Amino acid sequence: MQTRDRAEKNLGGKKNKSRDLSQQQQRLQSASPPPQLPWIDFSSDHHTINTLTLTTEYARVYITIGGNLWELTTCLSTKHSPQSFMSVRVSAMSVLPPVRKDRIIAQLPQYFSKDAAFHTQKDFNNKVKTACQEQRTGTVGRFKISKVIVVGDLAVGKTCLINRFCKDAFDKNYKATIGVDFEMERFEVMGVPFSLQLWDTAGQERFKCIASTYYRGAQVVIIAFDVNDVASLGHVRQWLEDSLKENDPTAVQLFLVGTKKDLSSPAQYSQIEQDALKIAQEIRAEYWAVSSLTGENVREFFFRVASLAFENNVLAELEKSGPRQIGGVVRINSTSNNVYASSKKKQPNCCQ
Known part of the structure; x- marks a missing residue:
């Protein structure tokens, strides 16, 4: 009898967590994205490149849209294969406050x-x-x-x-x-x-x-x-x-x-x-x-x-030929298609 009660309690907890997760996903989907939201093409072993920051957990890019500065962030799951990092839609955002x-x-x-x-x-x-x-x-x-x-x-x-x-x-x-x-x-x-x-x-x-x-x-x-x-x-x-x-x-x-x-x-x-x-x-x-x-x-x-x-x-x-275009693809060129493989080539010996 106690085993049955415990099983029902665990099942109820899982349902509540699933319902909360579903509500969070609905809120994210209902949020209206900014106009001309770009795709970001990650194909570099550099983790920080000027206006873009990439780690194994998140990607962040700063971009001006409609005269406003946006901080665009997306979470990256480490369970995915390295190839899944190559093209990511930015989903969450926040406007930075005005300059003091x-x-x-x-x-x-x-x-x-x-x-x-x-x-x-x-x-x-x-x-x-x-x-x-x-x-x-x-x-x-x-x-x-x-x-x-x-x-x-x-x-x-x-x-x-x-x-x-x-x-x-x-x-x-x-x-x-x-x-x-x-x-x-x-x-x-x-x-x-x-x-x-x-x-x-x-x-x-x-x-x-x-x-x-x-x-x-x-x-x-x-x-x-x-x-x-x-x-x-x-x-x-x-x-x-x-x-x-x-x-x-x-x-x-x-x-x-x-x-x-x-x-x-x-x-x-x-x-x-x-x-x-x-x-x-x-x-x-x-x-x-x-x-x-x-x-x-x-x-x-x-x-x-x-x-x-x-x-x-x-x-x-x-001195460059021309500015980048908003609403297109921000490309970061690299000779390797594997982010992790290229980054492992340069590991300092002192930390091993």
């Missing part, structure tokens, strides 16, 4: 030191200004994005630097980053939406192998060092070498950032600044000094990064 008023850039922010600045002009490139005025900025619609990685020794203040700008907060309780962390910061540059993907990487040696896998595809590399720690400045070249292994050195913008400026006396800072400027000139990086505690130069620095990344992005797009 304090993230609007109308003029090019100026450099910190003329002795170490790879862009000494006082305004944006004329071609970029004309393109923005005519809305000929390339990519999908009007939305642009650049990947930024922040590297440097342990405890130099990489996470505090990002949190001060993105969240306007400073946490005195130190917590080491495990692997990588991620923030998305949205701007409007000369009327054009633009975003920075800020990748906060771990400085510990044991997490270096994990963090280095996220270096690929970076348009901007920020190397942070502590102005009170000469050793962290001495490791800059090694961090630069590691970050450029997965990127084209000629296509990456470099920034050398001295942190914790509030803890340094004027005499001490002046001495280390000379060494930092020399290194910045040698590696062709733009130099900045900031304080995450007081917020000194933090906002100006990231506005400078966003502006130069935007300008570089637009110039690169203007």
